[in-house]
Amino acid sequence: MNYALENQAKTHYRSHKRALHIRNFFIYFFLILISVIWLIPFLYLIMQSFCSNYAPSFFFPYTPTAEHIAQGYPIWTGANYIKLFNDADYPFFRWYLNSLVIAIVSCAIETVMVLGTSYALSRLRFKMRQPLMKLMLILGMFPGFLSMVIIYFILKLVGIEKNIYSLILIYIAGSAMQYYIAKGFFDTIPRSLDEAAMIDGADKNTVFFKVIMPLSKPIVVYTILITFTAPWGDFMMASYLASGNQNMMTVAVGMQQMLSLEDKQTHFGEFCAGGVVVAVPIMILFFWLQKYYVEGITGGAVKG
């Protein structure tokens, strides 16, 4: 009797386990499939950057044997990277430098301003607080770049409209509108901490830097990451300011141009090489700081 029951339990357990195994098999299969779909374009990017010439029917470059060369197959080569940095038509290195300087400077200033605005809106109580947040909500509904033409003329009044570094000014000026996520994060820090510090005689500045900041490492890193990576991908404003001037382009504008012209087949390898050069440092940065990015985006974007 007892034995039979135990046996029954065992078979039940086994069948349950088998069902679990089958389920897990399908889940892993699905996850691997998704991973492949997600990574194929990037694999293609890397492989094409090593191809000697662009041919749409080849995903991978061939080993450089005499036979393959004779048949005109794309073969393994590093020539795209060498050409990328020595191309007379496309001064990639200059673009890269432009983007890097813009990203670093605007990141440094923007981070301070975004966090300051968020702290003020989250922690300080002043008459204009609610109206200000409502105003920014409404302003955010206007399509931003229509004002681009007007910003261009405002820059022209000062005489810096042909300089790509005025992008820094534009990015910094927009930092107030990015308060939302950091404010959401600050809101989750208990107010009793501020009050305790204030009873001990701290002023609001001290509270910000000595109490709130140490507790907000995720959101600080998140803001730095966002403000640093955003200029790399911005196309609209940068393309308007550069307006065809090769030396005043960022990587986004310049590389778009590589594919938009007639000779896009001949520059595809170069584009891919450029893509790898731009994407790899940012990806490393991203994966390194992934933990903070996730904490920032989940802690600030929603209120749980």
Place this chain on the structure above:
Amino acid sequence: MASSQAVVESNLEYLSLNKGQRILYKISHFFTSIPKKLGHFFGSIPSKVRKQSKGIGGVFKNIFDAAVEGNWKTRLSFILMGFGLGTQHQIIRGVLNFLYEVVFIVFMVAIGGSSLAALPSLGQLGQVIYTITETVNGIPLDVEATVFYDNSFTIMLYSIITIALILLLVFLWYGQLKDSLVLQRKGVIGKYTSDKETLKGVLDKNYDKTLLFLPMLGLCLFTIIPIVMMVLVAFTNYNSDHMTPIKLFDWIGWYNFSNIFSSSASSGNGLFLKVFGQVLLWTLLWAFFATFSNYFLGMIMAMIINIKGIKLKKLWRTILITTIAVPQFISLLLVSNMFSDTGVVNTLLSNWGWIKTNIPWLTNATLAKVMIIVLNTWIGIPYTMLICTGLLMNIPDELYESAKIDGASPAKMYFKITLPYMLFVTTPYLISQFVGNINNFNVIYFLSGGGPSFVFDTTNIPYQVSSAGVGRTDLLITWIYKMSVTAVDKDYGTASVLGIMVFAVVAFFSLIFYNHSNSVKDEEEFQ
């Protein structure tokens, strides 16, 4: 059916309705409640006005007091800003106020006054080319010289800046007058606030002003002033034929608005409206599908990775995040190239013998629309996945366990427990996603560039459509971009009108979402 549309009196009655009836009730309730809400709004106006006028009355009372009670220092503040402050121990504030007054007067004399005066006409004379005879090396030569007189654009811009400065002046003027009176009253009883306290306040009592000064300055200069300009430009004929300063533009009232909706010859016998309607429809469809496909697929992705017993969770997440880490212009341009007519996807498929002719992934209007939404999930799913991962773990396990004991199926558990919770928490995120997608320039511009283009059976095509080359997958935002940046015949006026329309659409949907979500309300509750 009829019963569900009747007004439901109590909660219990509502609960007794079945699902279809509940939805119908909610819809009818939304519309039947509009008059009530309107009534509420208008009903609250008198009390609001009373409150406001009380405030305004206070302002005038203070000014009156300053004139009557004020000593000579305060009275002098009426014309010399900051005098009262500067002579009553607040030197820094006094000097700053005075400096602003000086700058303001200089600006008004130099630029502001003339700009404001020219605002109604937007300038009289643009470019003038005249010929003068110069004698070069003894030979008389006719030389053309160009002079620019007025510039409609700068007149408009300076006028807005002037108005902003006047408002600031009034604000500061009232502030210093009031404070001067306060200082005077305090001085009588031998108490005063000195510069030292002003400086201390910078880091404490007035810390909000310290933190917000620069961000607000940037907001005014690069967001508010441009938006005001944009709204004004919508009422002008600022286009390629009126490029200031060569040729001035002028006020034309509501013409740009009515031109879109009219069926006159200038708008292609209603063609403009047809194109506008199609672009607007696609913009809304795109925003809807892009937002919700990413939302649900991302949530499902997060749930799958979260399943207990699945190993290498971090690896799967990291793989998905690659699309966030790589700048969009690289990944989108690359994918666009892969799916082009002669791209690698088509070539490999036909090499393997799976297809006979190339599939027009991004060049057939319908297929392009589907592909854009599908390819967009490649970019968008990882964001939702990241956000949902943490939130899903917040749902208490007991809920699921008790549901399981009651015999609920996984689907039922999802719709009864997971989805309501997630919707409740992520409404702000959904709103921002929807708004972001209406204005999603990158995905459209890099993937399809707006193409394929519209085919018309007439030759009378308004130039805002033909010169901009608006295509079947263009959103309003990319149309605006083409109309004001890449087109040969630009039309800033109509572009501004479309910009205002985008604002109207976004504001409409945001309001609906906001009114129906609980997580946006009660901000203080979470602190």
